[in-house]
Amino acid sequence: MKHLYLTDDHAIFRQSLRKFLEKEAVPFYEQWEEDRIIPRSFWKKLGEQGFLAPDLPEKYGGSGVDWGFSVVVNEELERVGSSLIGVGLHNDIVVPYISAYGTEAQKSRWLPKCTTGECITAIAMTEPGAGSDLASIKTTAVLDGDHYVVNGQKTFITNGIHADLVIVACKTDPNAVPKHKGISLLAIERDTPGFSRGRKLNKVGLHSQDTAELIFEDCRVPKENLIGVEGKGFTYLMEKLQQERLVVAICAQAASEDMLQETIEYVKSREAFGKSISKFQNTQFKIAEMATEIKMGRAFLDQLIAKHIAGEQVVTEVSMAKWKLTEMARNISTVCMQLHGGYGYMEEYKIARRYRDIPVASIYAGTNEIMKTIIAKNLGL
Template identity: 50%
Template sequence: MSVTASYISPWRDSDIVALGELADGFFERELTEHRQRWEQQHYVDRDVWIKAGALGLLCCSIPEEYGGGGGTFAHDLAVVEAQARALDTGFGNSVHSGIVAHYILAYGTEDQRRRWLPGMATGHTIAAVAMTEPGAGSDLKNIKTTAVRDGDHYVINGAKTFISNGSQADLVVVVAKTDPTGGAKGISLLVVETTDCPGFTRGRILDKVGQHGADTSELSFQNVRVPVANLLGGVEGRGFGQLMTQLAQERLLIGVTAVTTMEAAVSETVQYTKSRNAFGQSIFDFQNTKFTLAECHTVTSAARVFIDSCIERHLRGHLDATTAAMAKWWLTEQQCQVIDRCVQLFGGYGYMREYPIARMYADARVQKIYGGSNEVMKDLVAPSL
């Protein structure tokens, strides 16, 4: 919870607040209490997804006719914030509900929506998106994975890495080139249903610096045959535009997580420094501590107002790619800086993973990398100047 208790985000109403409180309780029971197991096995058990679906915490903004909650994207964000307050980075719902579900909703045919979205909303179908490759990260135009038309199927060949939900995904939206010579216009999105899928193999779950409970995997496609009906939207060559349009929402999700985690870090540090004594007084009472926390609190409060402005614009359909890029790079930079300063106030305990601040520190670093590196974000902002 933010230490600024008097401020209420303008996009919240009573329904969104209630959903956030429901999600808080769920994440405490299902994620926080089992964190050690999730971190040891590097993924969250499948039954957590099904329980989340039963409570209506998945695909909150997908219309009811497709099995979703029928809310707005603000409802999805209430769940994302609750997960960040729980300091959990293992449960891959942001990718599942916030990204993949919206690819299918925005670009899928009516048949595709009815085939895939209901299972995602119940948690029986776990979804992933496969963009990054060993040789192509933020530069999506340079992907090497191909999808060659062969009668009523596409034949996919390629390798993907750093794929969230990869080891468990039943449905993978694969970014591939249907026209290898077409540049960005040759990119398409194909949906691979992984059950009984010859040629599809999952590599290792990757061992990361932080986010130990998150399922981040390597995927391989060797002559994987996918029905033409699984081409998202039914038209080749639209994948790059689809990705660019949806990436603004992905960057908003990253920014929301950054701000909520900053708020948690400041609150945690205020409590700790007031409870621990040194040299005859609480650590909080030292001028350096008070000044540091005042600065962190100010930055966090400014970050909250910025992200709330972005959320309101997005809910009205007005969040542009430039503003989303600004939010992504600046908020994740502030997240890492604020948490680093909070760690320092914990002293040696700040480096122990049994303390939440240490996990926040390790988990935050990748926020500046995925979703488009912060250097690329600045490059996207510069042309608007």
């Protein structure tokens, strides 16, 4: 059967990327986890090989290819480890704000550096008192002459330590009714006075992914750094969340496929009571159940990706995929750890890392409870 969105070109690209990651990421990943950060040199190498924002037009340093190539990048990075999610955030979540809503001057200034790894990006929405309720953010941006003066704090920011350019959700009109109409997006650069990093957060999983607090104290941002139109920030965020949540679903699916393959190999090689544990009916049933779920998840996800690439609005289906596939991945990590026995709890086995990395996927990019709320609303409930 012809694939819904992948061609021979995507297959060649995948082979090239996988070979690159086997040389430049796999041997060093455990050390990155211990160091609690991925080195900037890896980002530069990704850029040199054309693996950063490949769907950008060539005039901005991209390859001008379809989004299927970005899907391949996300899948292959996830198979190495979930801590590489920051690359997908850069490629498919932050950079699109600039390419979709930025001025030509902004695109020419920032996008070429985003494709080389010279400029690493982040998006700052979440605050200590505002997560899913985005309209209630407190960070303000007050226009003062040619600058916005930004004050506030953001937390749980992916790529927070490395980021050279952060798209920050701010209240430019704190008195707007309804509240979301007062939100705007500002691009704030690394060395802007008044912008500092707080703690690099110590997480249960995703150890080498740099997550941080960001602090803005009378931070003066040139007004030409406004992304799009003032007061339209919430609308822009909602428009781009479809792709963000789809990326999370893609990574959850890839993680599930990887865990299943690792576990099948393990149960075939491990013996108990004089035979391979793959011969026990309980093991076979558990593997069969997971394989079925994963196959069904892939079928749903692939048609969803094809629709997204075609430009269709699939917000309801993306919300379904995000919650269902992240829950599936979490459940599979538990079953696969159990099938590994005591060794599954040892750090030297990949399943242990998966077990602690995966649960957060049901929280970020909108909690799974929010996904169910969206689905219910769109079903007319």
